[in-house]
Amino acid sequence: MKQIKLIGSIILAIMLLNNMVNAQNQADSTMFGKKSRAFQFTFIPPLGTAGISAQEYSNKFSLNILGGYNGGVEYFELGGIANINKGDVFGGQVAGITNINTGNTQGIQIAGLYNQVTKNMDGMQIAGFMNLNTSKTTGLSASGFTNVIRGDMNGWLMTGFSNVVSGDLNGAQIAGFANVSKGDIKGVQLAGFVNVAKKVNGLQLAFINVADSVSGVPIGFISVVKNGYHKFEVSASESLYGNVTAKTGVKHLYNIFTAGLKPTGEIFYWSVGYGLGSEFNLSPKMNLNIDVTGSHINENQWTRELNIMGTFKINVSYKITEGFELFAGPSYNVFATDITNGENVSNDFVPWHFYNETYDDVNVKMYLGFNAGLRF
Structure with missing residues (x-):
């Protein structure tokens, strides 16, 4: 009985808040190809001020008690468990577990477990376990276990275990165990055990270094350079x-x-x-x-x-x-x-x-x- 009353109270509160937000948003503009609202509140989708239409709106400020699914963020978003956005995100995101953005992201992402950006990422990511970006990344990605960049990387990657970059790297990879770059590197690879790259213009420092060619210095117990000195x-x-x-x-x-x-x-x-x-x-x-x-x-x-x-x-x-x-x-x-x-x-x-x-x-x-x- 108490649970039913609690759920009813939450729904009523959301309905009242929805009326207030809608009144505030009468002069909404259009931003990034979506309707722009000043604020949205979600308990868990679709229990929120935007209801089932949440993905159609980009919000200046977004608050998700458990999780939210929205069209984008223009300033700041906070989620107890998850923030999920179908559009672009500009500003800051903080989530207890995960931030997932399918558009471009510019700003700061902080998650207890996992961050993911499908398009370009420009800014800083901090995750307790993993950062995954499937396009170009500029800035800093730091995680407790691994960073995976499926495009070019301009900046720093720092993690407890492994960094993987599918494109070119201009900056630094720092990992407790392994760094892998499938493209060219201009900068530094620093790992506790192994570095792997194609063309390196800079420094490799690990127990084992592997590269196609190095214009710089590989420092390790063994360095294997395909087009190097044998x-x-x-x-x-x-x-x-x-x-x-x-x-x-x-x-x-x-x-x-x-x-x-x-x-x-x-x-x-x-x-x-x-x-x-x-x-x-x-x-x-x-x-x-x-x-x-x-x-x-x-x-x-x-x-x-x-x-x-x-x-x-x-x-x-x-x-x-x-x-x-x-x-x-x-x-x-x-x-x-x-x-x-x-x-x-x-x-x-x-x-x-x-x-x-x-x-x-x-x-x-x-x-x-x-x-x-x-x-x-």
Whole structure:
């Protein structure tokens, strides 16, 4: 009985409010191709001041207790659960769960869960879970989980998990896990794990970076650039008699993955390492490479103790034929170990040294070296 009285009271209140609004809106104008009203109130469609004709009107101010379905907004709209507009929205929208606009949107959208714009979006979007725009977007889209832009993006995308842009991006993508841009990028991609793009003019920063081409710098553990820098080397040095090295990225900054071996009478030394490097053109046939690597040195089997070598190399290469180079150069090496050799903390891996000191059971040796090899 009480529920029936409550529903009746709500309907009566809406009818009275409708009369007041209609009286106020006698001088309504036409805006954005729709009749313009100063104000509308909806409990839940069609229980509102515009009734079943709500989509025919664009409202300067809109208030939806649970949800509203209207023709557009010119200044501001507030909804307890959802705001849904069939036309253009200008100004601000705030909803407890979702804002969905099928026209152009210019202004600010804030939703507890989800924002969607079918045509162009120009402004700022903030959603607890997801922003979805199916056309061009300009401004800022920030969400708790994901942003999806099915057109070009000019501005910033920020999210906790992933950003996806189907068109070109001019600005920045910042995500906790992944950024994907199916078009070209002029700006920045910053992700906790992976960035994927076509042509990049700017910066990629993630654990893994993937692109067709990069005019800038990809920074990550591994950067795969289809039209970038891909080299394979076979070399020898006094530290490790045989080395194989793969380099990938761009000339300005490439990743180095290397492995080496050094057989001796009693111990078979072998290494795995990682590093970064850059290549500079000296002439049409000569290049200068600066590489920094760190390698874990194993003795016979995998060595769990501290046994690492850091190497700084400067190599000059000469192109013998297309895709085949000879290189050589000096190196500066630092070797640190806590493996004991008799009574001392040391081992026989280092061939010579100009520095030899032990700090807190860690022996450090420094020495100069030389390396040479072939690059493909």
